Amino acid sequence: MWAGSEGYGVVAELSASRYSFFVVMVVLLLMATGCATPAPAAPTPSAEQEGGVNNPESVVSSFFEDLGEALNDPQLASDERRSYWVEQLAGYFAPNERDDQRLALREALGNFAQDLAQLDAGETLTIEMQGFGFQQGRRTLSADGARATVEFPDATITMLITQAGADGPVTIYEQPIALSRVIGNPTNSVPLVRIGERWYLTEG
Numbered sequence: 069m070w071a072g073s074e075g076y077g078v079v080a081e082l083s084a085s086r087y088s089f090f091v092v093m094v095v096l097l098l099m100a101t102g103c104a105t106p107a108p109a110a111p112t113p114s115a116e117q118e119g120g121v122n123n124p125e126s127v128v129s130s131f132f133e134d135l136g137e138a139l140n141d142p143q144l145a146s147d148e149r150r151s152y153w154v155e156q157l158a159g160y161f162a163p164n165e166r167d168d169q170r171l172a173l174r175e176a177l178g179n180f181a182q183d184l185a186q187l188d189a190g191e192t193l194t195i196e197m198q199g200f201g202f203q204q205g206r207r208t209l210s211a212d213g214a215r216a217t218v219e220f221p222d223a224t225i226t227m228l229i230t231q232a233g234a235d236g237p238v239t240i241y242e243q244p245i246a247l248s249r250v251i252g253n254p255t256n257s258v259p260l261v262r263i264g265e266r267w268y269l270t271e272g
Contacts, residue, residue, distance in 0.1 A: 124216040124260040124267040129200050131160040131269060132223075136197035144181045153177060162261055162268040190232040191240075199223035216267065219257040223247045 138144070138153040154177065158169040187193060199222040225245040230237035247256045261270040 124262075125218050127160060127260060127267045127269065128218045128220070128258050131157065132197050132200035132220075134160075136195060136200075138177065139180070139195040144177065144184070150174070150177045150181065160269045162263060162270050165271055187229070188231075192230050192232075192237065194228045194230065196226040196228060197223075198226070214262050215270075216260045216262070217257045218260065219255055220247065221256055223256055225250065 134153075134156055138157065141149060141153065143149040144153075151174075154170055154173045157173055158166045161169045184193060199220055225247060227241075227243045227245060228239055229241040231240045232238075248254045251258065259270050260267045262268075
């Protein structure tokens with residue numbers, strides 16, 4: 069879509085270069101989902117999740133919320149579960165762009181699930197999506213009835229790797245990833261297009 073994705077209580081000396089691989093992996097995946105959201109008991113996408121109605125801000129917030137859930141889904145290794153997320157996320161995009169988004173999402177989520185297998189036993193990777201919520205400073209920069217641009221000035225994406233410990237998970241690596249790095253736009257803004265009564269994400 070969008071051009072182009074202190075101490076932490078470390079109990080032993082770690083190789084930063086090993087974990088930096090995952091930063092690259094996450095950025096590439098987010099760029100793919102941006103350039104370019106069923107398992108048993110999976111929820112049926114709502115009208116807003118499938119493209120929204122009259123609020124472009126809600127569409128973008130819902131997309132990033134679902135993207136965060138997809139990246140943190142413990143069942144992502146399942147083909148069936150990945151297919152669910154591919155359809156869920158692709159549904160946010162304009163209908164004429166969805167086929168391309170499905171291809172990009174399917175490949176990106178598949179690679180992401182495979183790369184997670186490189187974590188050591190007891191390690192867990194978590195993606196924290198912050199500042200995309202419905203009451204967290206989002207704002208519409210422009211809207212002419214057919215197109216809109218929504219900005220998330222305070223949005224951050226953080227990658228955490230934790231190691232299971234005797235007293236609970238210990239953070240062994242933490243890396244913020246700027247939204248501007250992912251979407252290739254220093255204003256942290258996302259374009260949308262209106263088709264009928266609904267707003268959809270668009271490649272621009």
